[in-house]
Amino acid sequence: MVKKPSRQVGMVIDLNKCIGCQTCSMACKRLWTGGDGQQQLWWNKVNTMPGEGSPRGWEDMGGGFDADPSFLGWRVGAGKPGPSRLPEDDEFGTYVQLPAGEEVARSGEGRRTTTPEARPRWMYNWDEDRGAGVHPNAFFFYLPRLCNHCDRPACLEACPRGAIYKREEDGIVLVNEEKCEGYRFCMEACPYKVIYFNPKENVAQKCIGCYPRVEAGVAPACARSCPARARFYGYVDDPESVVYKLRKWGVALPLHPKFGTGPNVFYIPIMSSSRLDEEGRPTGAPRIPLDYLKSLFGDAVEGALNTLREERQKVKNGFNSPLMEMLVGWRWPDDFFAPFVKAPDEAKAPRQKVSGDAAAG
């Protein structure tokens, strides 16, 4: 089992703020995965919930461990790996040559809006407008997903070649492409299915936690580019860090803790307005069923939602809530990413594959 790193970076994503604009996805894509063989790679993407996400049906594909390391500490051998399978390309989605919209702009000429050989049938947010529930109680919300840089990475343990490692200095999980031979056991073992295959290079590739930026004191591109300011970033073990504080409040929860990998990406659970009765009157019951949220974030989501409601009520009543202040965040970037508050152009230029860093925020 992997050794606990001396530091661990983490991220908190406030689902109440995410507007599903995919700016994070584009920031990541432009910065890291614009190369040939990387068309299918969306290290960061925003799925819609309830939904099948990407790869399609990933939540039921297996992988991970049968015990949660956050309850068991770093005990060697705690939790056995669960079987899974390789996701298929069409479960990730059809690659569409962008910008597809260019043809739309020239409408009237009878052109296709997508390339003929790539008629999309699935994409990371294909089911965006589906949601669940029936009018007037229909609901959906966005779920940004990326590598969780887990405490106990299932990918790392699954690799027979030891090609995946967790960095001692910040806990970022990386693939050593020199050692990787494209077996893809990591893709199967990762229960979040956030490892991708580059068929051109025959290697597994995944979110690198924007480590060149992080090393230079710049927050990851997905977090820094977020127009909704839904993302917080910092050391999970630094009492001064907003990530630490939100965890301490009990409102930042890992996705599917039952997968047993100990994620370091956490979510502020989505709050919902009241269900309406047949007359259109609020019933007081949440529109998004608690059981559904428990299926995503575990039983702890109930307490987290209670805390969020109580603190929000405090503010409504004219009192101060340090938690709400934190979630609103008044000073950007300090309140969001400290100590990773440098702008990319203030730091030494990170390794770039495609375009200028300015585009990625």
Place this chain on the structure above:
Amino acid sequence: MRAAKVSSLTSSDASPNSDLWTRAPAYGLKLSPVPVATVDTSAYVRRAFRRINIGAVSAVNVQAVCDGKLLSLRMEWEDLTEDAHITGTASLPDKAAVIFPIKPGASVMTMGSPVAPVNMWLWQADREAPFDVFSQGIGTTARRDPLVSGLSAKGVYSGGGWAVVLTRPLEADGIAYVNLAGKRVLQVSFAVWEGSNRERGPLKAFSGEFQDLSLET
């Protein structure tokens, strides 16, 4: 097994369809799946594949010829699915290999050990050039440049199966590449990965521990 003596091997002889192979004795070897649940690989691989039938290819026909300088080995097996390209996430290529002990006492099951490494001549359906692989145990395989040892390979798919020829000079450094020069009897083992059955890495069929291959003089 016996390798036929031939006058002088040329690159065209190294083709699987060369007439040369009509003159070499053929041996039908049974292949068995690597017992994944017991080998030294990752816990995920051991658990996830313990109840899955791996080692889809159950037999291989083997022939060998040697001209005193070059050794050429031909493997032929049935495979109804030609996996010759890595087309995407769930696509894995067909592969075949000949394995030699670099030092006595090496085990094929463990793919060698630090004190007794093995050398594997690895052909992959998706590649022109083979890999010359040095291994000190499962998960440690290092792909070396085949140009250093002079290893070449050619695979042909037809009639529902593969025929693959791997050719290399007998002489090599004996450290990372097995040195076969001056030997009357070689030790060999064979392995096949069926891409359509998601076989890769430790998931393969092999002919068991090393068998003798005598070189005609």
